[in-house]
Amino acid sequence: MKGSAPLNWRRFPERYNLHGSYCENCGTAFFPGRAICPNCRRKGKLIEQDMPRTGRIISFTKVHVAPSGFRHETPYHLAIIELENKARVLSQIVDSEDKAIKIGAKVKKAFRRMGQADKYGTITYAFKFRVVD
Numbered sequence: 001m002k003g004s005a006p007l008n009w010r011r012f013p014e015r016y017n018l019h020g021s022y023c024e025n026c027g028t029a030f031f032p033g034r035a036i037c038p039n040c041r042r043k044g045k046l047i048e049q050d051m052p053r054t055g056r057i058i059s060f061t062k063v064h065v066a067p068s069g070f071r072h073e074t075p076y077h078l079a080i081i082e083l084e085n086k087a088r089v090l091s092q093i094v095d096s097e098d099k100a101i102k103i104g105a106k107v108k109k110a111f112r113r114m115g116q117a118d119k120y121g122t123i124t125y126a127f128k129f130r131v132v133d
Contacts (some may be wrong), residue, residue, distance in 0.1 A: 016052040018109060022086055026081055029087035034053050034122045051110040052084035055129075060093065060101055069115060089129075097130040108132045 001058025012030045014020065021033035024045045028037065031051050060079035063070075070076075077093040079101070093101055094112055107129040114126040 015124075016111070016129055018053065018089070020047040020049060020051045021046045022085075029085040031083070031087040031089050038080045051087055051089070054132075055081045055083035055089070055107055057093075057101065057103055057105045057107060057131075058088070059103065062098075077130070079107070081107055092128045093129050094128045100131040105131050108131075120128070 015101045018105050019033060020029060020031035022029045023037040023040055024047060025040045025043055028039055029049065029051065030037075032047075033048060034046060036042075037046055045101060050088065057079045058081065058114075060077055064076050066074045066076070077096070079088045079091060079093050081091055083089060092106070094110055107125050110130045111125060112128045114124045116123045
């Protein structure tokens with residue numbers, strides 16, 4: 001199912017549009033979206049919401065030994081990004097100099113190729129982030 005088109009399209013809202021949820025009761029944003037607010041439980045009222053396209057790096061690492069399927073990309077950076085609405089996202093950092101990738105750096109969503117099942121398989125795309133000035 002690695003290159004399955006139906007699987008990719010089912011994940012379209014979060015993978016392509018940074019689609020998450022927001023609890024109107026406590027004001028907390030979640031990515032990926034949730035069915036139940038972990039803070040409010042049954043009292044929470046979750047609505048679907050598009051996440052902001054910008055945020056800041058709060059933690060990062062440089063990956064030198066990648067899992068299968070990503071070995072051709074090494075070394076690469078992974079970061080935990082806090083979006084403007086305080087939701088946190090794990091993402092690869094692309095198109096950025098090593099010295100620019102640091103805690104507190106401002107980042108913006110970029111749409112990049114994620115992978116391909118095989119030579120003739122479905123190409124999947126997803127969000128990644130890049131450092132902006």
